Amino acid sequence: MQYIIKAPRLLNQTINLPASKSISNRALIIHALSGGRTLPENLSDCDDTEVIIRALQNMPDVIDIKAAGTAMRFMTAYLSVLEGHCHTLTGTERMKHRPIQILVDVLRQLGAQIEYVGKEGFPPLRITGKQLEGGLLEIPGNVSSQYISALLLIGPVLKKGLTLRLTGDIISRPYIDLTLSVMHQYGAKVEWSDYDTISVTPQPYQELNYYIENDWSAASYWYEIMALSQGEGDHICLEGLADGSRQGDSSLRYIFSLLGVKTSFATKEPRRPTMVTLRRSGSPVPRLEYDFVNAPDLAQTFVVCCAVMGVPFHFRGLSTLRIKETDRIAALITEMRKLGYVLHDGDGAELIWSGERCEPDFSMGIDTYEDHRMALAFAPAALRIDGLRINNPHVVSKSYPRYWDDLRSAGFEINEE
Numbered sequence: 001m002q003y004i005i006k007a008p009r010l011l012n013q014t015i016n017l018p019a020s021k022s023i024s025n026r027a028l029i030i031h032a033l034s035g036g037r038t039l040p041e042n043l044s045d046c047d048d049t050e051v052i053i054r055a056l057q058n059m060p061d062v063i064d065i066k067a068a069g070t071a072m073r074f075m076t077a078y079l080s081v082l083e084g085h086c087h088t089l090t091g092t093e094r095m096k097h098r099p100i101q102i103l104v105d106v107l108r109q110l111g112a113q114i115e116y117v118g119k120e121g122f123p124p125l126r127i128t129g130k131q132l133e134g135g136l137l138e139i140p141g142n143v144s145s146q147y148i149s150a151l152l153l154i155g156p157v158l159k160k161g162l163t164l165r166l167t168g169d170i171i172s173r174p175y176i177d178l179t180l181s182v183m184h185q186y187g188a189k190v191e192w193s194d195y196d197t198i199s200v201t202p203q204p205y206q207e208l209n210y211y212i213e214n215d216w217s218a219a220s221y222w223y224e225i226m227a228l229s230q231g232e233g234d235h236i237c238l239e240g241l242a243d244g245s246r247q248g249d250s251s252l253r254y255i256f257s258l259l260g261v262k263t264s265f266a267t268k269e270p271r272r273p274t275m276v277t278l279r280r281s282g283s284p285v286p287r288l289e290y291d292f293v294n295a296p297d298l299a300q301t302f303v304v305c306c307a308v309m310g311v312p313f314h315f316r317g318l319s320t321l322r323i324k325e326t327d328r329i330a331a332l333i334t335e336m337r338k339l340g341y342v343l344h345d346g347d348g349a350e351l352i353w354s355g356e357r358c359e360p361d362f363s364m365g366i367d368t369y370e371d372h373r374m375a376l377a378f379a380p381a382a383l384r385i386d387g388l389r390i391n392n393p394h395v396v397s398k399s400y401p402r403y404w405d406d407l408r409s410a411g412f413e414i415n416e417e
Helices: 021-034 047-058 069-080 101-109 145-157 173-185 216-228 248-257 296-309 319-323 328-338 372-383 393-398 403-409
Strands: 002-006 012-016 062-064 086-090 113-116 125-128 135-140 162-167 190-194 197-200 235-242 261-265 273-280 288-291 313-316 344-346 350-353 388-391 413-416
Touching (some): 012 403, 021 047, 069 101, 173 190, 296 319, 328 350, 372 388, 372 393, 403 413
Parallel strands (some): 288 313
Antiparallel strands (some): 002 388, 002 413, 086 125
């Protein structure tokens, strides 16, 4: 399937963004560990959250989390402490090639009973739950923050709690802080006891009526749309975002201010969901340099946006993009060339565009590589590229199922071919 996208001349729409996938997935695991009866409110309706909901509700012998990397990491830790249960955890073919050995190794140090069903170091996993002692663990700080969050989430139910020491450089720290924030709200006693160490007290979670704010990651594509818009008086209103949010991707509003997008909050009450209005204000910077080590999921949005705006860039901190749903660095280089932009990879963890162009080829369409963020980030380019084509557009269901409907409501014309 291929979508052909034509942008509207004017933008004036209010969008109710999806709930935060990151918060939903953390809250669901904590809810299960607390023995709570009432699910968190405003749960994300994306695929990655749905697989966790189904797994926790049905607990089949074989749990298929499909392409949900967060679910694979969080459920691995959760099933390890689920006494008296034995499950096989599996996923898509791509998931079977995404490494998980670091997490399995440290869980085994705690006494977890985990076996590889196939290739060593990769899913599927056979997990037999048991009471784990806890104690001191060391894990590299430059691995996926989801490994770290998975361990922290089970910390309160470990017999001796958990002292987690992060070695080396620590990446994606905002995602770790988000985990700590949700744990705090459920009554956990957890804190940074040193710059590289997190301590979790063995203290049960409390049942809680919990409301989930909307997703700053999803907002990034509407910021991109506003940055690329050219109509006088264009504006977009986004519902359910919180000023001072713990979501790491909320940093996007500061970066987009450098590209001429102004953010206005309807209320200044901290961390309370409200209406956010986006408008163009001023000119973009002549060149953008940024380290995405704490917000790697924003990289695709800014790569597409900056190039299409004609803003050269040098983006660092992209090492984890190699092990996402696809190799996102390679995918971006390939697909941006179709639009006429020549990107270069620096040291496997950087993307650079100096302004170099090539002959575009719009006929093939943008391939999405079973990666939701490829479709989400490239679609706004239709504001500058008439008749932009997106292949296999259904992949957005992984994080933003209503994306195409929301674009249509904003006046985008989307035709299937």
